[in-house]
Amino acid sequence: MEGLLNALNNFLLIGLPYIAIVVFLVGSIHRYRVTKFKFSSLSSQFLEGKKLFWGSVPFHWGMLVLFFGHLSAFLIPRSVLLWNSHPVRLIVIEVSAFIFAIAVLIGLINLFVRRTSNDRIRVVTNKMDIIIEVILILQVITGIWIAYNFRWGSSWFASVLTPYLWSIFKLQPDIAAVSALPWVIRLHIAGAYVIVLLIPFSRLVHFLVPPINYFWRPYQLVYWNWGRKQVRNPGIPWSIKRPKNN
């Protein structure tokens, strides 16, 4: 029994993250290069717009906050601990994270109901959409469970989970502390790896291509097939390689 648990811990906390990261990297890059056409989420707002609002908006904004919350505890654990050293600030960060988690859960449930009950949306739904939605719902529920029962997550994440995650990235996995955590926390960690693993196989790829370039590009785009200052210039030799657009 003990051996089996150890093996499970080793798989979920050491094996799974490496599998997930490798599959995520290789799969995403391969998919971007080969099936670029499909490298986005399939929006269904055009078929149903009103119910989507109450699903998509709380889910996405909540998820953005939670994602960057987890990321900051991973990247800047000392600043997080310093911030949390004052009880009021700790409560502010925990309560607001909790509210956003509830928003994500409500959004996901709305999205799930919409996706399964609307005839038109069912036409543009595939199995992976449902799998992803169920996994995300379970992940948020375990997250809310943890936040409620094992306080204060923002502090112990920074002191317990961050060293573990760094040990994974440093290729020297150390799961001594993590494997002693309650099973629901380990389930939440493993769930995160499963989601990372599934990114290249699902609509989640769209979060890899956010339109950040839009901030600094000019509004209008005009492309020439050939450098227009060169195309009529007989002095410039013709080449197979096309000059950059002007």
Place this chain on the structure above:
Amino acid sequence: MNVRSQVSMMFHLDKCIGCHTCSIACKNIWTDRKGAEYQWWNNVETKPGTGYPTKWEDQEIYKGGWEKKGRRIDLKGAGKRKGLVNIFHNPNLPVIDDYYEPFTYKYLDLVESPARSDQPTARPISLITGKPIDIKMGPNWDDDLSGTPDFARKDPNLKALSPAEQEAMFQLERMAFFYLPRICNHCLNPACVASCPSGAIYKRGEDGVVLINQEVCRAWRMCVTACPYKKSYYNWHTGKSEKCILCYPRIESGMAPACMHSCVGRIRYLGVVLYDADRIEYAASVDEEDLIQAQLDMILDPNDPKVIKAAKENGIADSTIRAAQDSPTYKFVKEWGLALPLHAEFRTLPMLFYVPPLLPVMASLSEKDQSGQSEKLDPISKFWDDGWLYDTSTEELWGSIDKARFPLEYMASMFGAGDTEIVKDKLKKLMAVRIHRRRVTVGDIDDKKADQVLADVGLTAKMAEDIYYLTSLAKFDDRFVIPAAHREQAIEMLEFTGDERGSSGFGFKEKPARGL
């Protein structure tokens, strides 16, 4: 001066018979696919009418186009701030019910029906869900003013009229309509390009065609909101936006686009215009009453040596410059001043121009005692029982335009950015050409009067003859002056030859299905 060339279109609305041949030609070539069934890159609307998608002209609903803020302009419903804030749910996106739910009929039920005492029926089914539906809308449900209380009376352009004028328009005896064929305007200040967060939409430098790169499009759908003409369509099956491509593979080889080639009324003209790209920003942001003039001022004279020199410096080919000199669009728009852009107030600088229709305007309707008429008619076959006179006489030269049964304010709302004078000017020119031709062919108008009419609108007899020729007699090569792309530079511009050779050239190389 930054000279660029644009393949620019001109539609002569007096000639449109509303047959939808253009729409069918386009549909058969480009949008006969899953997810694109509802898309009509070319559609023909009856005006007054709500159009497709319904009430597309009402930007209070759809928030398309640009709006002037101080001295600058900004996208009304999209853009860097609004677009990214609303990226998870676009509040101004039309849904499919604003167009119509595409449908077909279960024809097989007719064939496979067992012998019964009643006729089998082919029930309509949705092309999205495959389930039976009640058809509520079609792409041209309001053709020829059908269903007028639901459609024509809700035309957004009627806001320009007083309630009494609106009432008068819909009296049975006074009702008039005309057709408005629409394709993508391939604007000089395209709102769709500006709104695309992914940067998937671009304007081609060589001919000004606006295209969406399907590999870069990520289904943010902002272009659908931003285009005030609603000519960017979301394909719900592939998750990509699509739009009119002006049949660029045909244009590149010097052929007319399918909608134009197939046009029964020969209303469509296509030619190159040279314009000054340095003036785009200025022309898009002037006050509303100056918009049309500013746009027309951008278009340069292709015979001006300075323009030709600047064009060559910008890499514009000799064949393109020659085409610009023969361009029918340039003649109608600039030389003769007959054509106007549609809804210039959207500030996208559309490059599709329309000659406003004279016919629904020209006739005046007056009450007249017709009792004498009935006695002249065969009493069995016909009976003249109303007191209206449909008067198309040219006795009063400009009178019938002012007393038109089709209010000029309505026309001005569409073609004049609200200015009735500019529309009246075009209609007077059209009328003058008719009077001139009546003098030539019928001969019941004396020369002095006809010359006076032409002089009033700034035309000469020679110009009137040219207008008449290009309007009524023009052959295919007169209507379409298209410079072919230079094949030594590109085979399918912006595509690599190696990729295209051996494949069908169009369509998907992979199924657009997603996930597992």
